[in-house]
Amino acid sequence: MRKDIGLIWVFILFVAIAMCGCTDVPTGNRYDGMSLQEIQSVAINPGYDSVFRGIEQYQGKVIHITGQVIQAQSDSGRYILRVATIPTLFGQYTDGVYWVNYDGSQGRVRESDLVDMYGEVIGLRTYETVLGSSKTIPELRSLHLSSKAVPTPTPTLNPDDFLILKMDSLRDEGDYVKHNVARGTIQNTAKANLAYASVQVSFYESENGPxxxxxxxxxxNLGPGEIFEYKVVNYKDAERVSYARAKIVNARFD
Incomplete structure (x- = not known):
């Protein structure tokens, strides 16, 4: 009888150990050695809020994220990154932050880099901010990461610096319906193509009049060095007009 009871306790202990082992989430080697294509085939794309609120159901799974590095710490070639994945209306990444453990095997990463990453969900990580408060965010182990610097914006050309506007004449025309015709030229002196511009002419009763x-x-599509001849016509109170002034508005270079 005692022997049977002993066997029963051994069996219960074995089952308990087995059940305990099943609840552990294996990390660190499940996906090692897999190719990028194999990693992509098992990856999912959940939203940040879904991962944060339901972290238990995502532990051990591979998710795909894109975003921007808002903080990077490096030690012996290994990195701890904080990657923001939710952009604002102005394109800046500030929200949806993940804690990412990256071994540096796909190259160096700097703060503000844009990243595309496949990572294994570890759990939640709580850390202390510079203000002394604590913050909890999802933690990932990077399986594949590619990064690139934020593109440097092309400087905007000032039309006043590269467009030469001239008014050659202001004449009254029309045998039956009198109208004013202002003629002149606009020249593109920039090395870039002028995609679009408007030559606006204001007609006055006198130089200082209303x-x-x-x-x-x-x-x-005015190319570098090219000249465009403009013609602007006015029919309103044409008999009162004696002066005109031209300006460039809404100009844009390619």
Whole structure:
């Protein structure tokens, strides 16, 4: 009888150990040695809020994230990264932050780099901020990471620096319906193509008098060094007009 009871306790202990082992989430070697294609085949794309709130169901799984490195710490070629994955309306990444353990095997990473990463979900990580408060975010182990620097924006060309505008004449025309015609040129002196511009002419009663009317002509795809001849016509109170002034508005270079 005692022997049977002993066997029963051994069996219960064995089952308890087995059940305990099943609840552990294996990390660190499950996906080692897999190719990028194999990693991609098992990866999922859950939203950040889903991962944070339901971390237990994602532990041990591979997720795909893209975002920007907002903090990077390196030691002996290994990195601890904090990667923001939710952009603002202005394209800056500030929210949806993951703690990422990266072994550095795919190259160096710097703060502000844009990253595309496949990582194994470890759990939640709580850390202390510089202000002394604690914050909890999902933690990942990077399986594959590619990064690139944020592209440097192309400097915007100032139209006033590269477009030469001239008004050659202001004349009254029309045998039956009198109208004013302002003619002139616009030259593109930039090394870039002028995609679009509007030449706006204001018609005045005198040089210092009130504006009687405003009208425009348009130019597009004006190459470097090219000259466009504009013609702007006004019919409103044409008999009162004796002066005109032109300006460039809404210009954009390619």
């Amino acid at each position: 504006v009687i009317a405003t009208s425009s002509d348009y130019v597009s």
